[in-house]
Amino acid sequence: MTKKIFGLDIVKHSKIKLQCIQRYLSAYSNIITYSKWYKVYYFIDGFAGTGYCKSKGAPNIVNGSATIALNIKPPFTKYFFIELDQEKAQELECLKTEYPNLSIKIFQGDCNVKINDVLQEIESNAPFIALLDPQAGDLYWDTIVKIAQKNKAELFINFPFGMAINRYMPLEDGKNVDAETELKLNKIFGSEAWKPIYGERKKGTISSAMARDKYLDIYLQGLKALGFKYYAVKNLKNSKKAHIYYLIFATRNRRGLEKMKDHLVEGEPDRNTLFFNQDISSAVYNDFSGCKNVSLDDVLEKMLAGKHLLKIQDFKNALIALEKDKKLSRINPRPRSRSFNESDRFNII
Template identity: 35%
Template sequence: MNIQTFGGDWTENKLVKLRKYLVAYATIMKDYNFKYAYIDAFAGTGYRTGKESEETDILIFPELINQESNKLFDGSARIALQVEPKFDQYIFIEKDENKVYELNKLKTEFTNMADRVTIINSDANIYIKDICSKNWKSHRSVLFLDPFGMQVPWATIECIAKTEAIDLWYLFPVGVAINRLLKKDGNIDEVIRKRLDETFGTTDWYDRFYQITNQIDLFGTYSITEKTADYKLICEYFIERLETVFAGVAKNPLLLCNSRNTPLYLLCFAAANKKGAKTAIKIAQDILKK
């Protein structure tokens, strides 16, 4: 597992790596007889700022996010549209109507590509499940999952893998949510535990992250539950989960940290297509290690 260097711009880091992969992917795919698309599942406005101000819920911890400036930078949607060679189609999914309004401005800015851009005002999980259920025989795609927290259930991940046609880049919320919810004594609220079950697609995570030991005192034997999982173990476990459904998974995911060196996300890559997985993983692992 790679770890981003202290003080680096984690947002810039993830987007640089995404751009590099999109360039490599489009360069290869233009010589094949496939229609290929870029899908951005949490597209936002197309821009990003140095100061994060996205919506939050009880599973998001905004104090972990790097807040250093309000300057506008290109977000993943705009970066994808700038990539050469071009993709056949760009699908930007966004639930917030105000952000959809901003995304639509991209069609005006990139007028020569407006007919390739589709903007979907929908819940990302609903739309992804719908599009993944279609016939992918002559289609391929790169899908970027960049949620604010635990908005992506395992059922969505499974749908992506079943297409056998999608390359997935996923910012897994290992620091902004998962690790913070794993209480040291293992006494996790039932609602939170169910959310973790849905995120990992199994209940086995509890046995991997906690150890139960028997202790003896004057009154007899009693049990103690202790958290044994650190960031490394949680990350390794999630990569193992991805390997249960995808044809190939990058072995060197990147742990992204903020300027205080607090882990936020794990940048993962997985390939669904058996024939193309070897090449895709080779390219992704090379990008992740640089």
């Protein structure tokens, strides 16, 4: 079969997304294999594309999420790819010949339906990552609920707010969400919780950035309610610095979050502000002031999950700054050590 590339032209933010996927899948596979705890682990790509993308303005073809996953070493036990478009699904079939030693199963159809078949093939205690990367409002909340029923699931979701969902909610006078779109939005958010935010935005009582943040919070609160207590968010922007979509990573496992934070924050220009460390120190101080016998673990447990771009080293630096300001005293000081590790205990004054 001649290979045609149906994938979208890839632009800078897509490259960042693919880089995050590559780094996380690689870390995940290594952690799982190294732990020797699990015999099998899986990868689901719910909106798989063709496995390849075309680089915008350049003739070269780059790996999409499916082939990125297939190149991860050590490989996953089995790969499940779902794709609605028939021609793209046929292209995915070619991957079975390109990667003859890997176990690949392709489902052509709607991810929100086919996910049932995929989940049936996954043992209830087997770890897996589900990548859900729609380009519009094609991912329904109910699909996330189904995935969450497996307790070793990790999620990597593209929440395409700026590039799609926002456009379903007109702000012009005289225009409203029609009945069909209303149903779609209910399916996307899993409830009508978006309505009051849309109402406020229409009245002009909140800014677009505030509304966006609130819509994101519906999603994050929903994930937490499903047991995904640890999450990280990256706000992907275009060349004009306008928001396009959120990458949301969610897990029930803090180690997973730690790894993901490291990868999501890399290369973030917003991190390099002069007051960065000072801000975290104040935040840690506000949350823990007066607390005795605290550990780095306590701080991470409470503060690492979130929409911020902070990683473990940032919290360690914040503790160093608090100690320097005499707002932190160690219970078990280690000679000549300024840093904080997992066994250190301290009081926040």
